[in-house]
Amino acid sequence: MASQVVLVEEKSVVRILTLNRPKQLNVLTSPMISRLLELFLSYQKNPNVKLIILKGQGRAFCAGGDVISCVNDIRRGCWRLATDFMYKQYVLDYVIATSPKPQVSIMDGIVMGGGAGISIHGRFRIATENTVFAMPEAALGHFADVGASYFLSRLPGFFGEYLGLAGARLDGAEMLASGLATHFVPSMRLKELTEDLCGSGASDAASISKIIDTYTQQPHLKDSSAYHRLDVIDKCFSRNTVEEIIFALEREIAHKTDDWVSRTILSMKKASPISLKITLRSIREGRALGIGQCLIREFRITSQVIKGDISKDLIEGCRAILIEKDNNPKWEPSRLEDVTERMVEKYFQRLEDDGWEDLKLPPIPNSHPPLISKL
Template identity: 70%
Template sequence: MAASHAQVSEVLVEEKSSVRILTLSRPKQLNALSFQMISRLLPLFLAYEEDPSVKLVIIKGQGRAFCAGGDVSAVARDIAQGKWRLGATFFSDEYMLNYVMATYSKPQVSILNGIVMGGGAGVSVHGRFRIATENTVFAMPETALGLFPDVGASYFLSRLPGFFGEYVGLTGARLDGAEMLACGLATHFVPSTRLTALEADLCRVGSSDPTFASTILDAYTQRPHLKLQSAYHRLDVIDRCFSRKTVEEIISALEREATQEPDDWMSATIRALKKASPASLKISLRSIREGRLQGVGQCLIREYRMVCHVMKGEISKDFVEGCRAILIDKDKNPKWEPWRLEDMKDSMVEQYFKRVDEEEGWEDLKLPPRKNLPASAIAKL
């Protein structure tokens, strides 16, 4: 399996008896996923699945992040140069990797000791075991960038308790490790000081039966207390507001709640929604709602259609503008188009969910065939 030096250095591989440890290694970029990293990870995961000597895969990040997302600023630069199809290749490979991880036949442990955002969730949350720590910061910040929660997020956000997934996906709210555990995004919480010992014990696993890894993880896991101001204490308010049919109705419901019981959390939530791209908010809400009734493969195929329309920029150019304002120029003052929610008509939203038929050579996402899947993977299809 030939790989360039850049690929090798950005994904470090350790072999410890029956276990493979993959370390995302772009610490200066907070391990943001480059095309080269995805091109390295996908064949590795497929090869480990076929190799009977590999029983368990661990994935972690170097430095203070697990992975801060996909390298979308590079994609935005390609689009600005008229090369949106390069971005389409990036996203199709990324989504294929997400699908393989979601339907993986061997246990995968993601150690989330730091920042986990966007694409970082895609290469962790789909796995069998997700370890949060006191250093974990999770977010899906795409609506502030003119994008939408992708990488299969319409599958995993829609399966969080109540309408917590809509709250996380629309506002870009940050969750800590305790909140990730409470809502189910993480399966275990382990203090960072115990990670070295945990990893050493996991490397002694000699079976691909997930109960062996699970037993080890259960011995290390703790039940952290949710902070007093945690959004997870507000599930009743979140469910009342984020269960509404439209983004406009969600904001109105929040504003009504705020008049009765104003507080900082409510103000911050309303502010985040009003600052986000109107186009992004509307397509994100529909995407998560559709995800409730779809398998992970269907979600990724739909998200690929959506992201291709986002990159083409024929309905809205908010993705390029959001990347400019937040990631490139960093003036944090995006000029969204359309500017108002009411100007983002249902007919415009509908366009994002259609095939990109008029584009020569464009095809729907073709997911790799899967075989010999465990019940946990079959349940996601």
């Protein structure tokens, strides 16, 4: 039942929502998304709700959406069920991004894919020493979605392209440094922070921020952190094409060994070629678009990916990585040079299929601007 997988606590003017599928790393199912959407929409209209706290039970905040169920639907010939799942998820992301009610996302653990969509679009994003963030979709034959073309494109320099193309993992300190997190709080202090937020009656952003600030620490970036490599990232990931990015990275290690660069190249070469090209274009275009425009465009791409007329890499990637776990996907096309601009362009066009419609987003309450615009 949805009430069991999304727990609700009412504390004065605060609502605490806890994702409660710890054994499944709080992966989002359709009932969970429906329940969260129902709750967030009701809170918008409820003057007695001033603050929403979102967290996860166990060692994950949320490891993403239920991709395996989507792929099973596609295999059964029910690809529309998969697009319906994504449609609802994108609407939820938009409602969170444009909500007039402040949200505190407590990202204490794994935050990937769909988990980023329901947390990064919130106003306050708390990382801890347990946080592990990644957008690994290209390795699964998908692309960085759930509004990632909006929030990745607004990170410093070309750090967003690096995260989307290499599927790189960040810890809590790196999330704070890049702006994906707004605060870093040690996990042992989260309970105390939550009690303080609930007991204070704070409802405006300034008061909430002041409370969180009293628990915030400045974590140390590891020497091996990719964030120390922004010069190399900007130099290489600013190139116009995926091929040029990989070539620039290879030039970096032509005369000097660099394990970080080598790992980055390997990650990209193992990913779906067509997914890499879609991801790069999506992030680049996202820089000039609002959150709603990004999600509408991403839904077009997702629908094309799911229907599989151009490539069936999503099915193959999930088979190899998540289902059979042989980690040896057979991509089609298998090489970057075989992915034409015309093929990529098709993903950004409306799906010509009876009954399919573009993503329709609900009106923004009180014309409130997206709170993530500070990124």
